């Protein structure tokens with residue numbers, strides 16, 4: 001599976017459980033190629049994947065809505081934004097900067113512009129930036145993004161991306177976030193903790209990627225320990241939770257007995273100090 005296909009897959013997951021994800025626009029991205037991929041993922045990796053991604057979206061939706069309501073708007077800076085649609089559910093006092101690889105950004109901008117013209121989406125102030133996080137320096141990326149921030153405060157989101165990056169690019173991104181944000185701003189991020197590497201379901205995930213690998217689109221399989229997040233220069237942990245805990249709130253009827261039977265991602269909200 002190519003990395004950009006993962007963006008279609010998680011968007012489609014959100015569309016399957018709108019009542020949980022609160023993403024009423026995800027279905028705009030649905031397509032038959034992605035629909036054809038999903039049954040084998042749910043069968044071979046874990047049947048809970050669609051709900052868990054919807055729970056993740058719901059968590060960030062709730063936290064960002066609360067942040068922007070409290071501050072009467074601001075800017076969402078979405079790193080590796082894929083086909084995220086949060087901004088269309090927020091008020092128009094929220095501006096958005098979407099950052100991803102060029103193929104995703106070009107495709108997304110064209111589609112969003114058309115759907116807005118057709119009245120399928122409300123108009124929102126969105127800037128689109130094509131960057132490969134592995135290829136540009138810290139200063140270059142800060143210089144590209146900083147002038148685009150029109151409203152403060154900022155909420156940076158990096159969701160479903162660290163797994164595909166190595167540690168040096170991850171370190172670079174946190175330097176970039178520090179350079180873009182002011183005290184009180186928030187960064188929301190998602191990771192697998194190294195403990196997940198011991199679970200059968202994680203082995204099934206790696207096996208799936210290995211056996212559906214596109215050699216031109218290789219990526220890391222990064223897990224990041226809690227100690228990394230508790231010692232990021234310029235940030236303090238404001239909230240830590242995981243999909244297993246959140247499932248009790250947002251999807252109490254699904255049957256998950258233990259953390260180990262699901263691909264349990266951990267969410268960190270970090271406050272710039």
Ligand SMILES: C[S@@+](CC[C@H](N)C(=O)[O-])C[C@H]1O[C@@H](n2cnc3c(N)ncnc32)[C@H](O)[C@@H]1O
Pocket residue numbers: 003004006007010011079080081082083084099100101104131132133134158159160161164165
């Ligand atoms: C699984 S998708 C998640 C998309 C979105 N954040 C979400 O949760 O729906 C991973 C995204 O990270 C982006 N990505 C991965 N590696 C990247 C890199 N080196 N530079 C920029 N974007 C990258 C991919 O293009 C893709 O859109």
